[in-house]
Amino acid sequence: MLAGLDQRTASIYAPIQPKLARVEEHLRSLPQTSLPDLEPLLSYVLTSGGKRIRPAITLLAADCYPHDQEKPLIMAGAVELLHLATLIHDDMVDNSDLRRGKPTVTKLWGKDVAVLFGDYLFATSATFVCDTGNVRVIRRFAETIMELASGELLEIFHAFDSQDARRLYQERIYRKTASLFCTAAETGAVLGGAPEPQVKALRDYGYQIGMAFQMVDDLLDVLGDPAELGKPVGSDLRQGVLTLPSILLLERYPENNPIQAMFRQRKQNDGDAPENPANLERALEIINNSGILPDCYAQIRECCRNASQSLELLPDCPARRSLRDLADYVWERSR
Template identity: 40%
Template sequence: MKQLWLFNQINSDLQRVEKELHLFIETDFPVLEESAVHLLDAGGKRLRPAFALLAGKFYGYPFERLLPVAMALELIHMATLVHDDVVDASETRRGRPTVKAKWGNVVSIATGDYLLARSLELLAEIDDPEVSRILAEVSVEMSKGEIQQIKASFDVNQNLKQYYYRINRKTALLIEASCKLGAIVSDAPKRQIWALGRYGHDIGMAFQIVDDLLDVTAEAKQLGKPVGGDLQQGIMTLPMILAIERSPQKERLVYLLGKEDKSDQDIAEAIQMIKSSGAIEESLRYVDLYINKAKTYLLELPNVPTRKALADLAQFIRDRRF
């Protein structure tokens, strides 16, 4: 797990979440446990548990009630990652072989199902109908987003509305839920639950746009996976959509983006065309809109150090390079 200075208020508790997750995914089936542990040990910033814990910091911080929520959020996130790697045929994630690469599709799907089932057991332990309802609805919508992405592969005629539909379900809804659930189990006032949810949603939208930008601007070592993965898989992202509108070589770019069997040279050429079109800078303006809107929702919350931490976290997401 990558530790962020932004999580100084909760780093020790995130370590507890990490420890409990390792204990919780133990099973009598060695391959299943090995694959789940491999995924967990691949790290990540544990953003979703962190958002839930930080939301709880505003309202007395009942950590023992927040712990199963934080764990359930991360298990759901991990399940989506391992399923995504099967759909995308991904060989690496965060610089390590994926579960799919090490054990194949069957074990990968079983691992994702196992993690999702374990998250349901945690929800039963939480025993709060509102928490269960929110996570169930989010899980359904995330599935819809994944199906939409598969259906739209290599469709170069996608627009911003379709893109927002996908990234809302792919990323933003679970981060929104993380913030809301941390507040709900801490007995926050309804208006502030809403404000934290809106903050989480807009942070999630910005996070995914930045992720999509990194796919065409980062180095493979930074990214932890091959650059141009979205291009290779035919996933139309914001910089691609904007580049088609702006590029003086639109026909060539459309051809490259729609081509199903791209060479490394094709990907390099498409990336160069996206960069030269001004789409990167324009996409960052969209990111800034979401980040600034997210920060305005924080003004609804108590003026305590955690509020500044969430504002700093928003800026980190905007400026991140990995």
């Protein structure tokens, strides 16, 4: 069993457990076949934990169909590697010192190495996908990298900007998070040989579970036990990033709104002077003591329910049950 898994995920992954172990083995063989200079970096990121949710989705999607055994395994490895590459660049951009309780690549090796090593991992993940020999899957993979990068760019470009916030939030979290869940599920289905309507259903499953996953993350940021979060409560808002709870706050309290005050102040002093922490504190307080949280839970629950419903088209099998359990698990994570 993977070191990072709790009992719940381990039981969800049961139908594909031996396959997931082989994906892990494949990933961990990378450092031995690379340039000696890259070995410490590769070993570090590949043993830094994580629940392997995305590759599990690829394997479970394929597992609903009788299929070539190798290709989904290779694809699952590519999906995880791509995820690890994005974490390295995201941590660099966010100036994060810690990830899963361990120092980030940026912290240990510096920004320059983080950028170039991230590039190296992106490209390595692409060579994995090439080994599937399936051009449709390769193309989706490349498009996904475009979506991931542009999602992060939207976050930067629209920081401290409350215009059109709800539409941009949907677009942004699709790009930066849900797109890789979509691709994980879709490529598993394609390589598993699923009929086209079921490929579409699995892609939709990935979309719904990915959107829910990011909304849970965003909710934890305002609720947060900072110890579990690994960063201070309200980091998103502090960086000018609007998420579902803060958007609801903006929509519901048009008068004397602490977020508007915070953004206005930032604009006035051009980001130079230290901000008045009272606005952030008031925003978090209203979010935590109003009808906002229940409405966030309701939206997350709806996405998880939609994810489960997408699975109805699929053949009844242990893998389908695991995909359903995974949707429940994402929902439970928010509670």
